[in-house]
Amino acid sequence: MAQNAIGRLFRGQSSNTLRQSIGSVSQKRSYASKNTIPSFSPSSSPELDQALNRMREELFIPYGLGSQQQNLIFRQRYHARLEEEPVTVSVGEDDEPFLLRPMDHQTRPTKRDIFDVVTLMKTTKDWQNLIPYLSGLRLANRSVKSPRMQWLVRRAAQSDALGIILEAAKQSGLTRLRLNDMAVVRRIFFELHRKAQNGDFQGADVEKAFTLAQQFVYQMTAPEHVEHSVELDPKRKPFVIGTLLELSAARALSAHEGNDVGGWVRSYALRLLGSWREGNFRGDIKEWRSIDQMLQENVPIYNGMKLALEVNGIAKEKSIAPGLKNRINELGALIANQKKAAPEEVKAQPSVGLEQANLLHQN
Template sequence: MGIKFSSEATGTAIPTFTSTSSPELDEALERFRNELFIPLALPKRQRKSVFREKYATQLQNEPITVKISETEEFTLTPKTRHDLPSKKDALEVLKMMVAAKNFSNLFPYLSALRMSNYAINSDRWEYIIRKTSDAGKLSTIIECARQSQRTGLSLGNKNIARRLFFELHRTAAKPNSAGNPAVKALRLAREAASLMDAPEHSVEDIQDDPKHQPFVIGTLLELSAVCAQMNEADIDLVRGYAQKLDAAWSRGNFKDDAATSFETIERLEENLAIYNGMRLAVGLPKAAQDTGSFKTRCNELRDVLISQLQKVKNANVLGDKVAKKLLRPKPEQKAEENA
């Protein structure tokens, strides 16, 4: 017995996955597609046939085949909710993607998890952002944010925004990247900042809205200043971000008074790019008129950052290019900054 239906009729897209270099990952993705994503994407009547116990015997005796695309059919089999892959299993698939350094299926996979009501919390999003950054695939995260309604990724979450912009700061300093890493980082940062104007990425209180925080604006300032030094960005872009950072300064937290090492790391991740952005902008003559308070702020923030860096053991932070410069002996550090 064949029943044809279109996934468009239910408003639910059934994901398709491309082959990867990992047979184990391919097998896991196929399992999730067949055992979770397709059954939950079925129209209501077919879903009842699959999950209602009273239909189980009938379905076993009279299998139903449905057409889920022009080229693919799917045979319905009885299931219970306990038969479905677990949320723990779902996270294991993400770990497989990380191990394989293959994120080509990340967007359809995350979209399908959200469709299945398998929520990804902010800690897990931070993990995904960090690992995609390590693989040079942050553009995938921008796409997830662009289609927030499908993936659930909101840049209105401060922890997620902090992670993304710190990784963009790190991207600009990566050696041996294809193309110019700073230009790529600036492009992605500007795309992210533009997305943050959308309602799904906005926060009602400006004090809590990441896009109005110094760490977002400061990272944009840093990346635009780096690119301006290489004649890859207009100086007016630097001046604009300098003005915005000056206006947003009161919303930042630049004190060395964090209660825990974790909070100290968060502040370092926010403020390293701000410090470097101001330092670079001061050195651009055509931007000087918009950096009147930056030199004083740089000096104050440098001392705070050095104190904070001496308290932490986080490899990502201590391995940061700006952090390494700050931890150099003072004569060498000042020579570097004056160069």
């Protein structure tokens, strides 16, 4: 039935061309049926389930089909006959039947629609759909640029779903989330800092944040995430190493009676001092947005050095303690000056960086 209908749609072609067209469509009936079209698990919200299903049926499936099937869907000259004699194809891992219907490229979900779906993700269960969702966007050739990836990380952190961001990085071939993007990595490590901060740098929160931070850095060594330029390599930057120092020191103080179990504090302290010239410590920047970004990077570094000196043995180690104390004084003065430079409207309603600096002062 499907082959006859499709054959009539291509009437007027030569017999050889017709046979090729029919054969091509027949071969591609299962084009999207194995490990291509993503499926979603039930979420905590019927509204989110409905939104995900809409994206799947109106975006992911149509653009995941073969070119001949897409022609049937999107080319207006085939629409009438497709409505008269419907064609069904199998999609997904379970060979789910999908009825082809006339569609218009211009009426597919917009960028705003795409990211509105993410705003409906509230729980960790909801965020488990992120990887198939990003996979579907890749399949539909809908790019997620760096600012939106940063936004996704921030939203995931609000739902305690940074572990799913890590899994998305592990499946970067499907998700396009890569850890050689400096801005994305900066956001990830800042959110790890905030996770530990929200738990007062104690207990399970700091333990989980430290474990995730180490796993993210390990993942950065995978070929698909490696940044070959030393100057652009996120894992060499003080904001990454300083956050690892902060989390490892807080973990030592919280869970190990101040002992540097595993030697992580010492190791990260040495690496931080060795990477200092790669940091964002300029005092001549006047534009507040850039200053605010500096504060987001540098507050965890400052806090990490302070905590490290409280860990048993670190304050007495001559290869570490003097360097940490000098950098604490230097960075503390920079942060204090940047706080004073904040515009009055920002002081009244603190930006993220200023809020972090204020919390540091309170502690």
